[in-house]
Amino acid sequence: MQILPCGDRGLLVELDTLQEVLNLHAALRADPPPGLSELVPAARTVLLRLDPTQCDPAGAERHLRRLNPGSVAAPGQSKAPLVEIPVVYDGPDLPDAARLLGMSERDLVAAHTAAGWTVAFCGFAPGFGYLVSDDPRFQVPRRGESRTAVPPGSVALAGEFSGVYPRSSPGGWQLIGTTELEVWNLDRDPPGLLRPGVHVRFREEA
């Protein structure tokens, strides 16, 4: 664990693996340092944003070093909610993604629906969750060229991640299908279904 300065109100904690990120995020949520205002987990880091009125970066750093993330159940074993996402596997990049993974399109669909997925973190756009799986075969490069408009509800792969585009936006991920499920709705509280720690299963729709 490496703690990097991030201005007068932030600390960036760098870790070796995504699992360590998930563990630390869970530990910080269970036992937040005084003055913590927001946590931003990402692929290898957790950013601590501190409250300007009671901010004490040195105190937050001491708290971080005292924490024992291993003592908190990692999201993988916890009772986080499960979201089931119905998918029609009709994405324009399904053939490319299957070829890049060295499997048939049907095998890709089978692997995508069989794997257990967990939201590691959000970013890119409101409600866009980066999902990681328990199937190490999922490693797909991004498309060579980014699309200017990916339709909302697109189910996609890139790197070790899968994701669902909450609304139309530019994007370079491999589109393998579409879902009718609204993953982001401002009339809901919370508005996003795909929050860090949430478990996800994809189900094939005819």
Place this chain on the structure above:
Amino acid sequence: MRGLTVTDPGPSSTIQDTGRAGYAALGVGRSGAADGPAAALANRLVANPPGAAVVESTLGGVHVRAHGRVTVAVTGAPCPLTVAVPDASSVHGAAMNTVLHLADGATLRLGRPTRGLRSYLALRGGIDVPPVLGSRSTDLLAGLGPPALAPGTWLPAGPPPAAFPRLDSAPVPEVPDGSITLRAVLGPRCAWFTHEAHASLRESGFTVTPRSNRIGLRLDGPELPRARGGELPSEGMMPGSLQVPPGGEPVLFLADHPVTGGYPVLAVVHSADLPRAAQAPPGCRLRFRIIEPASAEGAVRALPRPR
């Protein structure tokens, strides 16, 4: 119903409050007034709570018409103010940072700022548009919150607060113009940059380009070469982060910055200096004064906010 009708929004005007806290883990940024102290002062003048929604006008140019008798105040970048009564029989100037009473049908015009970039128009009672995720701020990057002001936009006044304005006018620090110096803490990714880049950051000036907006100031200046190759997995960003893409043109993140970013951050500007950064117009020269992270908190107390 009392309020203001926008007759001309100027080059770029939005509704802002203190922003959307607590949604970063869902990928939603804070947003809010870019110059928070100026927005808070506008609210204080009309006795609103500090988090009431105001108009943030970039480069002035906003024209509004009063419906019913309303009380307003304009702060931030100083711009010429004109008030005209309904039949235009009287047109007179008005002062920044004062309490202004507008009769029904009167118009208020904000001219182009003489220094700085962003002016704030507070309406007694606050601008009572529906909040989105607990805030009335327009986040231009995420596409959240009320739409940007357009001709005909109705700005309804909320219920008047219990308190009455206690000041007619407020003394304000001078808004920067021409050149400003910002305190910054190195990191989190300063090790990604060469000694030459570190020296340039400390010793050279940077110019704010016209491609700047509420997301960030895009800066023109010396190259900031990297000491290492490779890519960084996306990581959380702070307001004030100086992010350096491979093509150069570093970006200093302001209120609508992305929650995460994939380019290394060389330094982060001190939070107390960010309101001044948000007032830097295109062409403004920026310099950075590097301070130690440990002294960062003490610096807030020790220094009066230099304007």
